[in-house]
Amino acid sequence: MSEHHDPVPATLKPRRDEAVAAQGDSVIRAEGLGKTYREGKLNTPVFDGLHLDVYAGETVAIIGASGAGKSTLLHLLGGLDVPTAGEVYVDGHRMSKLSDRARGALRNRALGFVYQFHHLLPEFTALENVMLPALLTGQAVDGDKRGKPPTVAEVEPKARELLESVGLGHRLQHKPGELSGGERQRAAVARALVNRPACVLGDEPTGNLDDRTAATVFDLMLDLNRAQRTSLVLVTHDRSLARRLDRVLELHEGKLREVAPSSV
Ligand SMILES: Nc1ncnc2c1ncn2[C@@H]1O[C@H](COP(=O)(O)OP(=O)(O)OP(=O)(O)O)[C@@H](O)[C@H]1O
Secondary structure (H helix, E strand, O other): OOOOOOOOOHHHOOOHHHHHHHOOOEEEEEEEEEEEEEEOOEEEEEEEEEEEEEEOOOEEEEEOOOOOOHHHHHHHHOOOOOOOEEEEEEOOEEHHHOOHHHHHHHHHHHEEEEEOOOOOOOOOOHHHHHHHHHHOOOOOOOOOOOOOOOOHHHHHHHHHHHHHHOOOOOOOOOOHHHOOHHHHHHHHHHHHHOOOOOEEEEEOOOOOOOHHHHHHHHHHHHHHHHHHOOEEEEEOOOHHHHOOOOEEEEEEOOEEEEEOHHHO
């Protein structure tokens, strides 16, 4: 058998991160992802060798028993924590290759976060809270060029529109302490979407609400995600919510496996 020669000179081959960006459809990719918490002599291995692609516009649930590592995985996907093995690509960018500042800029531009607790800033109104991530854009992810941050006048219409679409058009000037729990969560959803992120990451975003309010907020998230064609990765204990998403991934004993939504 003749020896195989690769016809493409090495210098012309795409770099790994370019190759991922070229795939276009994958907004988040995890390759060989592993996390072991290390504190002194105590090692807590959570998972290793996980592979995951989140494609544009799809909704993905991550389920698993308490302590399985769901929040850990979400933090790694969102660049909020650093893996001990493997790599995460967000919007084609290799997270480990970015400076802290560039990683923060990418997170703000490409990802939205919604947690069980709203994390709205108490001293700002609902409108200001939703505008904030938009006002912080304009920082470069690559290279040293920095874009100009937008002005309040530029971002306000989008923030108002989003607050109206989550049913808070009449609460724009209320501070978080003057909103109900469901209203606060809806404001947090609006905030997560203001930069038209490629993907929203949700960690039990409705876990703190009564069933009815949870259903309203969850429906809103799905509607808005679909309208904006934003991907959604949702950690949830609630299997009735999980089965309404396009794909369900179960984290079990350090491995991630896909299960049929109808079976959860
Ligand atoms: N900072 C940390 N240091 C050491 N161990 C940690 C740390 N954070 C989490 N762990 C451990 O890692 C494992 C996974 O935690 P994680 O919070 O990701 O689980 P989870 O699946 O989200 O759980 P739950 O559903 O209960 O929120 C747990 O056993 C936890 O004790």
